Amino acid sequence: MKTFGENLRYFRELTKITQKEFAEKMRTTQQRVSEWERDKVEPSLYNILKILKVFDITFEELTEGLEDK
Numbered sequence: 628m629k630t631f632g633e634n635l636r637y638f639r640e641l642t643k644i645t646q647k648e649f650a651e652k653m654r655t656t657q658q659r660v661s662e663w664e665r666d667k668v669e670p671s672l673y674n675i676l677k678i679l680k681v682f683d684i685t686f687e688e689l690t691e692g693l694e695d696k
Contacts, residue, residue: 628694632666638682638689639664652681 639649639660646660653660653674662668670678679686 629692630666631669631690631693632664634689634691634693635678636664638678638684642682649681653677 639646644652646664647657650657650660654677655674659668663670675686675689679689682689
C-alpha cells in the first residue's frame with residue numbers, strides 16, 4: 628500500500644521536476660510540497676485539482692493503491 632505523498636513524489640519524479648519547480652507551478656512553497664510528500668499535510672481539494680492539471684493525470688491515477696487510514 629502507498630500513501631498520497633508517495634504517489635505525489637512518484638509523479639513529480641516521473642516528470643523530472645524538483646520540489647521547487649513543482650511548487651512554482653502550484654504557486655506554493657517548496658516546504659509545502661515537502662510536507663505533502665512526507666504526508667505531514669494533506670493538500671486542499673483545490674490543490675489536488677491543480678496537481679492533476681500539472682501532471683495531466685486523473686484522480687484515480689493520483690490515488691491508485693492508497694491505503695485506508
